Amino acid sequence: MNMSCSLAFLALLLCLSFVAAECIFPVIFNFGDSNSDTGGHAASYGDQLGYPVGRLLSNQPTGRLSDGRLVLDFLCENLNTSYLTPYLLSLEPNFTNGANFAISGAAALPKTTLFNLAIQVQQFKLFRNRSIEFQSNGFKNLLGEEDFKRALYTIDIGQNDLWIAQSYPEVIQKIPSVISEIREALRAIYYLAGGKNFWVHNTGPLGCLPASLANRKTNATTDYDENGCLTRLNEGAKEFNAKLKALCQELRREMKNSTIVYVDIYSIKYDLIANAASYGFQNPLMACYGCGGPPYNSDPECRGGNSVCEVGSSYISWDGVHYTEAANAVVASKILSTNYSVPPLKIDFFLNNIIAGTSNGAQGPVQAPTGMPGCPYWRILAHLGHVMISTCDDSDQSNRSCE
Ligand SMILES: *[C@@H]1O[C@H](CO)[C@@H](O)[C@H](O)[C@H]1NC(C)=O
Ligand SMILES: *[C@@H]1O[C@H](CO)[C@@H](O)[C@H](O)[C@H]1NC(C)=O
Ligand SMILES: *[C@@H]1O[C@H](CO)[C@@H](O)[C@H](O)[C@H]1NC(C)=O
Ligand SMILES: *[C@@H]1O[C@H](CO)[C@@H](O)[C@H](O)[C@H]1NC(C)=O
Numbered sequence: 531m532n533m534s535c536s537l538a539f540l541a542l543l544l545c546l547s548f549v550a551a552e553c554i555f556p557v558i559f560n561f562g563d564s565n566s567d568t569g570g571h572a573a574s575y576g577d578q579l580g581y582p583v584g585r586l587l588s589n590q591p592t593g594r595l596s597d598g599r600l601v602l603d604f605l606c607e608n609l610n611t612s613y614l615t616p617y618l619l620s621l622e623p624n625f626t627n628g629a630n631f632a633i634s635g636a637a638a639l640p641k642t643t644l645f646n647l648a649i650q651v652q653q654f655k656l657f658r659n660r661s662i663e664f665q666s667n668g669f670k671n672l673l674g675e676e677d678f679k680r681a682l683y684t685i686d687i688g689q690n691d692l693w694i695a696q697s698y699p700e701v702i703q704k705i706p707s708v709i710s711e712i713r714e715a716l717r718a719i720y721y722l723a724g725g726k727n728f729w730v731h732n733t734g735p736l737g738c739l740p741a742s743l744a745n746r747k748t749n750a751t752t753d754y755d756e757n758g759c760l761t762r763l764n765e766g767a768k769e770f771n772a773k774l775k776a777l778c779q780e781l782r783r784e785m786k787n788s789t790i791v792y793v794d795i796y797s798i799k800y801d802l803i804a805n806a807a808s809y810g811f812q813n814p815l816m817a818c819y820g821c822g823g824p825p826y827n828s829d830p831e832c833r834g835g836n837s838v839c840e841v842g843s844s845y846i847s848w849d850g851v852h853y854t855e856a857a858n859a860v861v862a863s864k865i866l867s868t869n870y871s872v873p874p875l876k877i878d879f880f881l882n883n884i885i886a887g888t889s890n891g892a893q894g895p896v897q898a899p900t901g902m903p904g905c906p907y908w909r910i911l912a913h914l915g916h917v918m919i920s921t922c923d924d925s926d927q928s929n930r931s932c933e
């Protein structure tokens with residue numbers, strides 16, 4: 531092979547590789563409370579949250595209110611991506627695959643309180659502006675405008691709004707304004723950032739949390755349902771969920787080309803509690819980590835004197851409010867089954883959408899090419915033709931542009 535020929539051959543190879551593919555990562559932005567806080571509260575308040583919190587994960591505090599992984603962690607694992615980095619993490623953050631704005635204790639209302647939903651969305655807007663600006667200035671591992679459009683936006687909020695309300699009438703009265711905050715959050719992501727992919731969790735059965743039960747002990751058997759949960763609190767949660775579901779429907783019509791998956795966490799968690807034994811759990815209404823002993827081990831009066839159970843995996847509740855890793859794993863697998871989703875789309879539907887180069891929810895999933903290690907997802911760039919290769923020799927017949 532002479533010089534001009536091998537150069538042309540190299541050029542052809544270059545051409546082909548330009549045609550081939552672009553490596554892309556899934557991008558997820560999450561908003562919410564402790565149910566999906568992967569260290570945001572710890573980063574912003576400087577909490578330690580040492581042993582036994584996070585005892586299944588590492589010897590380092592993980593900032594998660596559980597003994598191990600959260601539902602969101604399992605969803606990330608399913609998408610083969612790293613756990614989400616809290617937006618406020620100051621040391622060595624990695625935002626290649628998105629960011630987590632969720633902070634324990636967050637609610638939708640009041641909207642100006644740190645770090646409630648409206649503040650999280652405000653942080654997101656700033657993050658987006660800065661990320662696009664820095665990326666265009668050549669900084670690596672930051673996200674560009676297209677990444678914000680293709681990203682999956684997950685949201686799990688409302689539990690604290692219901693929790694704070696004192697009575698059932700107050701809960702019912704509060705719901706429309708909480709829903710309104712969630713509406714504004716989703717609209718801001720769509721209209722300002724071009725986000726089209728949404729994954730909305732409804733709220734769980736508040737009346738089955740050991741902390742709720744221990745806080746609101748009553749002697750009236752009519753206050754409890756057949757599984758020992760507080761009826762009124764659960765009715766409040768169900769009412770909230772009905773309105774949230776209606777909001778998703780409303781926004782699907784308004785926000786053209788968006789895909790909004792509504793996931794019924796309530797049914798998943800209630801089923802888990804009602805049929806605890808069949809999932810291998812022994813004490814559905816008792817916390818592993820708490821105090822006061824049976825029946826709830828969540829006595830609000832003896833905080834500080836907590837003891838921890840030996841086998842967390844036989845408990846659903848970790849600390850009276852948050853679930854154990856074992857319970858979160860079951861919840862996540864149910865979420866991933868699509869049985870509780872409207873519409874019943876798999877979470878990787880959104881990744882397939884990316885590969886197809888469209889966020890149009892009406893399009894069917896497109897299969898990712900296989901056998902390309904080292905990168906989770908590839909976008910095929912089919913129309914980069916007519917690249918001029920100046921190294922080619924005039925006399926060579928193969929100096930054609932790439933088609
Ligand atoms: C994640 O990786 C596993 C194992 O390589 C693979 O079977 C699965 O399809 C991947 N999931 C996604 C969403 O790409
Ligand atoms: C950052 O996250 C990306 C995506 O999850 C991962 O591939 C990469 O290895 C991470 N970088 C570092 C330095 O950990
Ligand atoms: C983001 O950038 C837009 C356009 O420059 C600007 O109007 C907006 O105020 C910025 N938002 C934040 C939170 O920085
Ligand atoms: C329930 O009844 C017991 C025994 O009669 C009484 O000591 C307790 O204070 C009652 N609790 C409430 C919340 O009414």
Ligand SMILES: *[C@@H]1O[C@H](CO)[C@@H](O)[C@H](O)[C@H]1NC(C)=O
Nearest residue numbers: 785786787788888889890891
């Ligand atoms: C919706 O998607 C279609 C097809 O990709 C596109 O032509 C249209 O402009 C989009 N509409 C909006 C409002 O984004």
Ligand SMILES: *[C@@H]1O[C@H](CO)[C@@H](O)[C@H](O)[C@H]1NC(C)=O
Nearest residue numbers: 863864865866867868869870
């Ligand atoms: C989902 O529903 C199908 C059909 O009803 C059922 O076979 C399957 O076990 C369900 N999966 C989960 C995780 O509930």
Ligand SMILES: *[C@@H]1O[C@H](CO)[C@@H](O)[C@H](O)[C@H]1NC(C)=O
Nearest residue numbers: 922923924926927928929930
């Ligand atoms: C090769 O390239 C030269 C100039 O770049 C051009 O004049 C010539 O027509 C090309 N040959 C073919 C076969 O395309």
